[in-house]
Amino acid sequence: MAASVRYLLKPWTPSLCFVRWSRYNPYYLDPDPSKDAVPESELSPEQKELQELKTVRPIKAALSSDTSSPFNDPLMSKFINMMMEDGNKILARGIMTQTLETIKRRQVEKYHKSPAAKREEVECNPYAIFHQALENCKPIIGLASVQKGGKFYQVPVPLTDNRRRFLAMKWLITECRDNKHRRTHMYEKLSQELLAAFANEGNVVKRKQDLHKMAEANRAYAHYRWW
Amino acid sequence: MNLHKLASRLRPTVTQKFRHFHIQGSGQQLEAVVGETSSAEPSLLSVFRTSEQDPACHSERHTGQYYTIPPAHIQKLFPHGLPPRFQLQVKTFNEGCVMVRPPALELISYLKRVDYSKPPLRYILYGDTGSGKTLSLCHALHYCYTQGWLILHIPDAHLWVKNCKELLPSSSRPSRFDQPIQASQWLKNFKITNERFLSKVQLDRYVWTKRESTEEGRPLGELVDQGVNRMKSSSDVVGAVLRELRLQAGGATDGEGAFKLAVAVDGVNALWGKTTLKKEDKTMCEPEELTLIHNLRKMMKNDWSGGAILTALSQTGSLFKPRSAYLPNELLGEEGFDNMEPFVPVSVPNYSEKEFESCYLYYLDRNWLQHPHSRSEEGKKELIFLSNKNPSILERLCAFL
Numbered sequence: 149m150a151a152s153v154r155y156l157l158k159p160w161t162p163s164l165c166f167v168r169w170s171r172y173n174p175y176y177l178d179p180d181p182s183k184d185a186v187p188e189s190e191l192s193p194e195q196k197e198l199q200e201l202k203t204v205r206p207i208k209a210a211l212s213s214d215t216s217s218p219f220n221d222p223l224m225s226k227f228i229n230m231m232m233e234d235g236n237k238i239l240a241r242g243i244m245t246q247t248l249e250t251i252k253r254r255q256v257e258k259y260h261k262s263p264a265a266k267r268e269e270v271e272c273n274p275y276a277i278f279h280q281a282l283e284n285c286k287p288i289i290g291l292a293s294v295q296k297g298g299k300f301y302q303v304p305v306p307l308t309d310n311r312r313r314f315l316a317m318k319w320l321i322t323e324c325r326d327n328k329h330r331r332t333h334m335y336e337k338l339s340q341e342l343l344a345a346f347a348n349e350g351n352v353v354k355r356k357q358d359l360h361k362m363a364e365a366n367r368a369y370a371h372y373r374w375w
Numbered sequence: 376m377n378l379h380k381l382a383s384r385l386r387p388t389v390t391q392k393f394r395h396f397h398i399q400g401s402g403q404q405l406e407a408v409v410g411e412t413s414s415a416e417p418s419l420l421s422v423f424r425t426s427e428q429d430p431a432c433h434s435e436r437h438t439g440q441y442y443t444i445p446p447a448h449i450q451k452l453f454p455h456g457l458p459p460r461f462q463l464q465v466k467t468f469n470e471g472c473v474m475v476r477p478p479a480l481e482l483i484s485y486l487k488r489v490d491y492s493k494p495p496l497r498y499i500l501y502g503d504t505g506s507g508k509t510l511s512l513c514h515a516l517h518y519c520y521t522q523g524w525l526i527l528h529i530p531d532a533h534l535w536v537k538n539c540k541e542l543l544p545s546s547s548r549p550s551r552f553d554q555p556i557q558a559s560q561w562l563k564n565f566k567i568t569n570e571r572f573l574s575k576v577q578l579d580r581y582v583w584t585k586r587e588s589t590e591e592g593r594p595l596g597e598l599v600d601q602g603v604n605r606m607k608s609s610s611d612v613v614g615a616v617l618r619e620l621r622l623q624a625g626g627a628t629d630g631e632g633a634f635k636l637a638v639a640v641d642g643v644n645a646l647w648g649k650t651t652l653k654k655e656d657k658t659m660c661e662p663e664e665l666t667l668i669h670n671l672r673k674m675m676k677n678d679w680s681g682g683a684i685l686t687a688l689s690q691t692g693s694l695f696k697p698r699s700a701y702l703p704n705e706l707l708g709e710e711g712f713d714n715m716e717p718f719v720p721v722s723v724p725n726y727s728e729k730e731f732e733s734c735y736l737y738y739l740d741r742n743w744l745q746h747p748h749s750r751s752e753e754g755k756k757e758l759i760f761l762s763n764k765n766p767s768i769l770e771r772l773c774a775f776l
Binding site for chain 2: 217218219245246248249252253256257259260261272273274275276
């Protein structure tokens, strides 16, 4: 086993040389850019194993959009990559920062204008709002098209975490791109949708709830799933 | 504000008293100071707000501290004068706070000591992009307003040399061009700022068209209304207003007629640069051929008395100037420099350590820095590194953190 794995590790140079190759041997570990070093004694046995693995195994090259600063948020990076078109990361990141600023401005204004009793309830942190809104948009169960006896049925199916996160982000972005007024900026549309999703209102949450209802309605076909 | 009040503030046990001073000072705001001020650790001993609201009493003791401009003053004095991002900040924080910084204090101290029977001194605020020139100018203007001067504020001269939708040939002179929209907009804002001076009597007779003319001895308010209502002649009205004020500023003897004139122009390098406006035969317009610019240039000459000319350079809106240019020589060009000389240059640097500290604490107090890492020591060091203590870059960074 070790020999076959070692064979895959042989330095194989492709005829076309790419600058940054995104398909790695699964032997390679993901890089961890954060600076926090937890002391030895606080680690659980699995984490200690992971640390030892890191000293032995090769690690993939870090992406140029990841920083070692705690300001770096992997969920935010994923969302920015999904919003990006034609590789224009600068524009996508600019839109995201403007969105965060708009959300914060609205909430801080509300905070300063509300009486002292209500101030605790106003959430001003745009990152917390973004994370919570995304959570509120994630569907729990999805539908898959299964063919049985010549017909296709919509079968309720569990979703993996990655798929749920992907669906939530995709719905947010398509909602903002398609269903809003033509002349509004993307950051305005996004901030409105995010604030609505944070309060469990708005079109994206409605779409998630419609999906849940469809899955509930098609409950009878659940046994068509074989995986 | 006297010395022993300040000394009592700096004593570490007295954070409660400090809160009391702050609430007293900014009278109208009812917000309680949030618990973050107790986190202005006693070891730092930095006090970022001052209760001294009158710019005339600001001195070196108040450097780095924020003072609040009353909302009534903001509405009257700055209908168009504040930078757009600062206006957003005023709206978000529900208060308009400006930091007291050395360049503004320098300007105000000059304004206090000058002899106003002599021709006016020209002050030029220069510095790197985003270092606080416009806000220092606004601070000095607030001082002039509280002293009862007549304010002539052109918020950005660059707006008059570019992006003009309507460029009409002048009604009075054949080789000039008028900009009715910009002129009438400016006259409206001038009216809001200087309400109490509008009953001043004017001297000469002006003829606008065959049937319209303004007689001698009519109040200034009527002239301004004429410009706002009749868009066609608004640029000429601006010229007439400038001329009248120039003649009358030092002219009248002490008593009810006397007033001091503060001419404040931001982006003064636009007056001697190039324009992006085209004439009907598709050739470029010179700034000299625009009525508004021509009259403003006349205002910049120091052949009148009884006031001061406060200006600030600006690379951000300028045309055909490199991004790295910030010195008066580079931005004004030869012609501009010769026209403006002799002037008093006032340099506006980036924040010092103390000022940065103060700005950071202000944002913490206003609940603006939300990211948990930005509230820690390493986060602060990161902010210093990323912004190089430049006020506008720091503001833009903290906006999304």
